Amino acid sequence: MLRDAVLVAGKDLRIEVRSRVGLNQIGPFAIAVLLLFGLALGPDRQVLAPASAGLFWVAVLLSTILAVQRSYAIESADAARDGLRLSGLDPAGIFLGKASAVAAQLLVLEAALTIGVALLYGARLSGALVLVGACVAGTLGLAAIGTLYGVVASGLRVRETLLPLLFLPVVAPVLLAATKAWDEALAGTPSRAGGWLDVLVVFAVLYVAIGIVAFGPLLEDG
Amino acid sequence: MSTPPPAVQSGRVAVALRVLGVTALVGVATTVWLGLFVTPPDEFMGNLVRLLYVHPPMAWVAFLAYGVASLASLLYLWPRTRTERFDRLAGASAEVGVVFTGLTLVSGSIWGRPTWGAWWVWDPLLTTTALLFVFYLGYLALRRVPGELHVRARRSAIAALIAFIDVPIVYLSVEWWRSLHQAPTVLNPTTHKTYVHGSMAWTLLLGFVSFTLVYIWLTAHRYRLAELQDLEDTEGLDVALAERRAEAVAG
Numbered sequence: 001m002l003r004d005a006v007l008v009a010g011k012d013l014r015i016e017v018r019s020r021v022g023l024n025q026i027g028p029f030a031i032a033v034l035l036l037f038g039l040a041l042g043p044d045r046q047v048l049a050p051a052s053a054g055l056f057w058v059a060v061l062l063s064t065i066l067a068v069q070r071s072y073a074i075e076s077a078d079a080a081r082d083g084l085r086l087s088g089l090d091p092a093g094i095f096l097g098k099a100s101a102v103a104a105q106l107l108v109l110e111a112a113l114t115i116g117v118a119l120l121y122g123a124r125l126s127g128a129l130v131l132v133g134a135c136v137a138g139t140l141g142l143a144a145i146g147t148l149y150g151v152v153a154s155g156l157r158v159r160e161t162l163l164p165l166l167f168l169p170v171v172a173p174v175l176l177a178a179t180k181a182w183d184e185a186l187a188g189t190p191s192r193a194g195g196w197l198d199v200l201v202v203f204a205v206l207y208v209a210i211g212i213v214a215f216g217p218l219l220e221d222g
Numbered sequence: 223m224s225t226p227p228p229a230v231q232s233g234r235v236a237v238a239l240r241v242l243g244v245t246a247l248v249g250v251a252t253t254v255w256l257g258l259f260v261t262p263p264d265e266f267m268g269n270l271v272r273l274l275y276v277h278p279p280m281a282w283v284a285f286l287a288y289g290v291a292s293l294a295s296l297l298y299l300w301p302r303t304r305t306e307r308f309d310r311l312a313g314a315s316a317e318v319g320v321v322f323t324g325l326t327l328v329s330g331s332i333w334g335r336p337t338w339g340a341w342w343v344w345d346p347l348l349t350t351t352a353l354l355f356v357f358y359l360g361y362l363a364l365r366r367v368p369g370e371l372h373v374r375a376r377r378s379a380i381a382a383l384i385a386f387i388d389v390p391i392v393y394l395s396v397e398w399w400r401s402l403h404q405a406p407t408v409l410n411p412t413t414h415k416t417y418v419h420g421s422m423a424w425t426l427l428l429g430f431v432s433f434t435l436v437y438i439w440l441t442a443h444r445y446r447l448a449e450l451q452d453l454e455d456t457e458g459l460d461v462a463l464a465e466r467r468a469e470a471v472a473g
Contacts, residue, residue: 145384152377156367165360169353170384173391176399199395206387214380221373 001096004089008097013104015074022105026066030109033059034116045122052123053182056113057175061142063109064171065164067102068146072154081154084219091216095147099211103143110135127185130193134185137200138178142171144207151218173203233472243439249432253279256425264422273333275425279433281326281351287319287437288354292386295379306452309375312382313365314444316358318437323355346397353392357385371452 075081153159177199184193257275264271294312454462
């Protein structure tokens with residue numbers, strides 16, 4: 001299963017390196033979202049800095065939708081999805097591979113967004129361990145559930161509109177917990193973020209487990 | 223039609239449903255009458271208490287409906303109990319649940335504005351309910367996507383279970399988030415324990431019973447409609463129409 005996961009993740013990441021859709025489209029999209037939040041809330045840093053954790057994670061959530069859609073768009077061309085089904089790879093491995101490729105891209109994006117909130121909103125970065133921990137755990141949860149819903153929506157004509165509707169309400173706890181963890185870290189009290197990190201870890205473990213079980217049947221159905 | 227398809231509804235079931243429907247409507251009408259005209263205004267809340275005869279029953283039905291939908295989805299996914307009936311039940315129940323969640327949110331807001339001074343507060347129960355409402359709208363949208371029956375059933379069931387697992391996480395994290403922000407301002411204890419005796423208690427109880435009957439009635443009809451829709455998809459319009467006619471004659 002893990003070997004298959006590495007294969008699939010490698011394939012997805014190689015496609016990204018060669019096509020640069022994430023770099024050229026999803027990254028700029030996330031930065032545009034950050035800029036628009038700034039315009040919506042006004043130029044006052046005393047308003048923007050305290051809100052930066054929440055705005056960061058909303059930008060991540062929106063970008064996750066695009067990353068997941070991209071992850072399945074590359075399977076829809078040239079019947080690649082059928083090829084994937086015929087390849088004999090373990091479906092759980094395919095799930096883990098696709099989810100980790102999405103997670104890897106999101107983590108790179110988050111690094112850029114972190115610099116973005118520091119520069120644009122004047123957020124003072126501190127508690128690096130908590131910041132990174134929340135990113136890793138939160139992103140794993142987002143990627144897992146995104147990949148799961150991605151395969152549900154991928155074969156459908158209404159996939160572009162259906163995926164966000166299914167995805168966003170369910171990831172509300174990730175937004176909440178990751179924002180609170182970041183809030184604590186940015187406020188200089190990273191030791192109080194522990195419980196929120198636990199929520200993120202529990203969420204990630206639960207939905208990775210569900211994905212491993214449910215992905216196979218969903219892939220067959222599409 | 224030589225052999226009637228399994229979906230044919232016997233006359234007895236149709237009569238039972240009709241009796242159920244009439245009982246439910248009479249119950250709701252009586253609740254409204256008792257709630258508006260017979261029961262006294264509350265000592266603390268005044269006439270606002272009258273909304274509480276319908277709001278908690280609506281919320282109860284919403285959660286009951288989602289509970290039934292989740293259970294039916296689980297039973298569908300379990301290979302030993304997999305039948306299309308559970309899929310239809312999940313869809314029918316979720317649809318009724320969405321309607322009642324909408325009613326719960328609206329009636330709660332109307333009650334909250336004069337009581338708490340705000341149409342909305344970020345209480346865990348409210349937030350979870352609102353997220354469930356949005357999620358189940360997505361679930362129904364997913365169900366409406368055409369496709370083979372078993373494919374649609376499986377992906378819907380998995381989506382319903384994902385939401386079900388999400389509910390406690392949402393609830394607990396919002397509760398925790400709130401407790402760190404400000405003391406809960408919802409339901410202060412003096413107003414909370416006022417509606418527990420006499421005609422008020424009976425009216426509330428009647429509200430719960432009649433709304434539950436309305437839920438069963440609506441879900442049964444929605445289930446029946448889904449059955450006919452599936453029949454139409456698989457065996458064609460003629461069979462479904464013939465069935466509907468036979469039912470009309472029998473009923």
